[in-house]
Amino acid sequence: MKILSPKQIAEADHYTIKNEPISPVNLMERAATKCFEWISSNFENTKSVKVFCGTGNNGGDGLVIARLLKNKGFSVKTFILPLGNKQTEEFSINLKRLDDVCAKIVFIEKQEDLPKLSPRDLIIDAIFGNGLNRAPEGLSKNLIQYINEAKATVIAIDIPSGLFSGKSVTAKDSVIKAHHTLTFQVPKLAFFLPDNKNFIKDWTILDIKLNTSFINKLPTKYHYFTAQEAKATYKARNDKWAHKGTYGHSLIIGGSYGKIGAPTLSAKAALKIGSGLVTAYIPKCGYTIMQTALPEVMAETDHEIELADFTPTINATVIEIGPGMGTSDLTLAGFKKFLQNNKTPLVVDADALNCLALNKELLTLLPKNSILTPHPKELERLIGKWDNDYEKLEKIKIFVEKYSIILVVKGAYTLTATKEAFYFNSTGNNALATAGSGDVLTGIITGLLAQGYSPREASCFGVYIHGRTAEIYTTNHAPETFTASLIADYLSDVILELQE
Numbered sequence: 001m002k003i004l005s006p007k008q009i010a011e012a013d014h015y016t017i018k019n020e021p022i023s024p025v026n027l028m029e030r031a032a033t034k035c036f037e038w039i040s041s042n043f044e045n046t047k048s049v050k051v052f053c054g055t056g057n058n059g060g061d062g063l064v065i066a067r068l069l070k071n072k073g074f075s076v077k078t079f080i081l082p083l084g085n086k087q088t089e090e091f092s093i094n095l096k097r098l099d100d101v102c103a104k105i106v107f108i109e110k111q112e113d114l115p116k117l118s119p120r121d122l123i124i125d126a127i128f129g130n131g132l133n134r135a136p137e138g139l140s141k142n143l144i145q146y147i148n149e150a151k152a153t154v155i156a157i158d159i160p161s162g163l164f165s166g167k168s169v170t171a172k173d174s175v176i177k178a179h180h181t182l183t184f185q186v187p188k189l190a191f192f193l194p195d196n197k198n199f200i201k202d203w204t205i206l207d208i209k210l211n212t213s214f215i216n217k218l219p220t221k222y223h224y225f226t227a228q229e230a231k232a233t234y235k236a237r238n239d240k241w242a243h244k245g246t247y248g249h250s251l252i253i254g255g256s257y258g259k260i261g262a263p264t265l266s267a268k269a270a271l272k273i274g275s276g277l278v279t280a281y282i283p284k285c286g287y288t289i290m291q292t293a294l295p296e297v298m299a300e301t302d303h304e305i306e307l308a309d310f311t312p313t314i315n316a317t318v319i320e321i322g323p324g325m326g327t328s329d330l331t332l333a334g335f336k337k338f339l340q341n342n343k344t345p346l347v348v349d350a351d352a353l354n355c356l357a358l359n360k361e362l363l364t365l366l367p368k369n370s371i372l373t374p375h376p377k378e379l380e381r382l383i384g385k386w387d388n389d390y391e392k393l394e395k396i397k398i399f400v401e402k403y404s405i406i407l408v409v410k411g412a413y414t415l416t417a418t419k420e421a422f423y424f425n426s427t428g429n430n431a432l433a434t435a436g437s438g439d440v441l442t443g444i445i446t447g448l449l450a451q452g453y454s455p456r457e458a459s460c461f462g463v464y465i466h467g468r469t470a471e472i473y474t475t476n477h478a479p480e481t482f483t484a485s486l487i488a489d490y491l492s493d494v495i496l497e498l499q500e
């Protein structure tokens with residue numbers, strides 16, 4: 001699914017209005033009706049609702065929602081913050097329609113006009129939407145702060161007021177902290193960025209039937225990787241004559257004394273996602289552990305307690321390097337030698353990333369389209385500090401272009417950054433915040449590459465699958481009890497649902 005800029009969304013609105021055709025006021029009715037349906041199916045009509053509107057079209061949506069909720073029996077009060085003397089035509093039409101149903105409407109002209117708010121209120125935030133063009137100040141800023149202080153449940157329409165959908169927020173005290181955001185047609189880039197975590201919690205995309213063929217033609221770097229994209233990526237196994245060689249050979253290089261679990265988790269994940277063969281290259285101290293834990297996995301060994309020689313003998317389809325590897329001088333020296341001689345596609349994680357960060361000149365030795373899977377701290381070591389998430393995205397772009405690699409930046413919305421496009425993942429939850437879950441992710445990506453998925457596919461799809469296991473688990477288990485070892489047990493459920 002595409003993530004579009006505010007300008008592109010406005011273009012899609014205009015195109016739909018002109019070509020469907022539909023009048024702007026009817027499009028607003030359609031959009032706001034979707035919001036009303038969501039609200040009335042999630043809240044009882046005994047709830048007291050306070051709708052705060054600006055005087056643009058986001059405010060117009062608020063007026064429609066107020067009318068529909070009132071007609072449904074909710075107790076509704078509407079508060080309007082005049083934004084200069086301007087009202088859009090659709091706003092004015094809907095103000096009259098709301099007035100016609102004898103609704104309570106109050107204009108907020110000064111601080112004293114702000115209503116009393118209770119934590120039990122349901123607040124609809126329709127002050128600013130896609131048209132926000134500067135940080136709210138004066139009365140609008142005060143209103144936003146007042147709403148935030150009320151500790152009531154806040155539903156934002158399209159986007160929390162004060163949040164820019166595609167650029168950084170400087171005045172963080174002028175943004176609505178929404179519990180739920182009902183957004184139109186496509187998600188906004190701001191939703192995926194950790195800087196905005198206080199403003200965006202849950203959100204739902206409402207399909208308001210903007211022209212899809214127009215949207216399909218709009219160029220964008222940013223995408224949201226959902227079940228639809230995952231289903232399109234999945235390659236069903238239907239080759240009767242397949243043998244284990246058909247599905248590739250994954251080589252997992254990693255481990256050190258006390259950290260053999262990391263390559264073990266990766267190897268198991270590569271195997272369970274379908275790699276035909278898996279070999280682990282580990283220090284000698286890990287031999288019995290690996291062979292006992294995973295009888296299907298072959299093992300080759302290096303020095304006693306750490307990797308130093310990096311001399312696996314097999315001809316692998318893909319190599320994962322780094323889990324539990326450590327960064328000792330011996331290991332680092334061997335890792336450098338390995339990179340100088342290696343031509344096989346790489347998935348690089350954990351300590352191998354730290355070795356690269358300590359020796360940036362080694363980055364030029366990575367085969368093209370190698371996949372690096374940093375968590376935010378590892379990313380910072382690679383690309384340096386950033387002031388805000390938009391600067392981080394820019395630095396990521398420069399980095400992937402410079403080294404011709406793919407970055408999988410892990411987090412609540414893991415980002416797969418390629419030279420061509422950036423994909424935010426749609427699955428996962430905090431059950432994954434558990435030791436070793438990153439090792440499993442790299443194993444999954446490695447196993448997919450071994451089977452012939454492209455580096456872009458293996459990254460986006462692997463991240464999707466990994467996240468989905470946690471969602472399935474937490475439908476009937478407590479998130480605290482999820483462990484990295486359990487992820488592999490749910491891979492089958494994820495694949496089966498992709499086949500539906």
Ligand SMILES: NC(=O)C1=CN([C@@H]2O[C@H](COP(=O)(O)OP(=O)(O)OC[C@H]3O[C@@H](n4cnc5c(N)ncnc54)[C@H](O)[C@@H]3O)[C@@H](O)[C@H]2O)[C@@H](O)CC1
Pocket residue numbers: 010013014024027028031032054055056057058059061083086088127128129130131132133134135136137140157158159184
């Ligand atoms: N036909 C359409 O265009 C549709 C638009 N829809 C709604 O319309 C919204 C966009 O509407 P608009 O483009 O009218 O913009 P908004 O309703 O977001 O409001 C922006 C208005 O506030 C002013 N403004 C911006 N920043 C300000 C600030 N910091 N302080 C004071 N005033 C400020 C702008 O000049 C403009 O008049 C969407 O977010 C969505 O909610 C939906 O109804 C769907 C259909």
Ligand SMILES: Nc1ncnc2c1ncn2[C@@H]1O[C@H](COP(=O)(O)OP(=O)(O)O)[C@@H](O)[C@H]1O
Pocket residue numbers: 375410411412413414427428429430431432433434435436437438439440441466
């Ligand atoms: N709150 C969260 N929501 C979704 N995914 C999460 C969350 N916390 C962690 N994860 C996922 O869990 C994995 C953790 O990886 P990592 O930090 O490398 O762990 P480890 O080093 O223990 O293996 C990543 O894939 C990350 O996206």
Ligand SMILES: [K+]
Pocket residue numbers: 058125126127128129156157158159160161
């Ligand atoms: K809003």
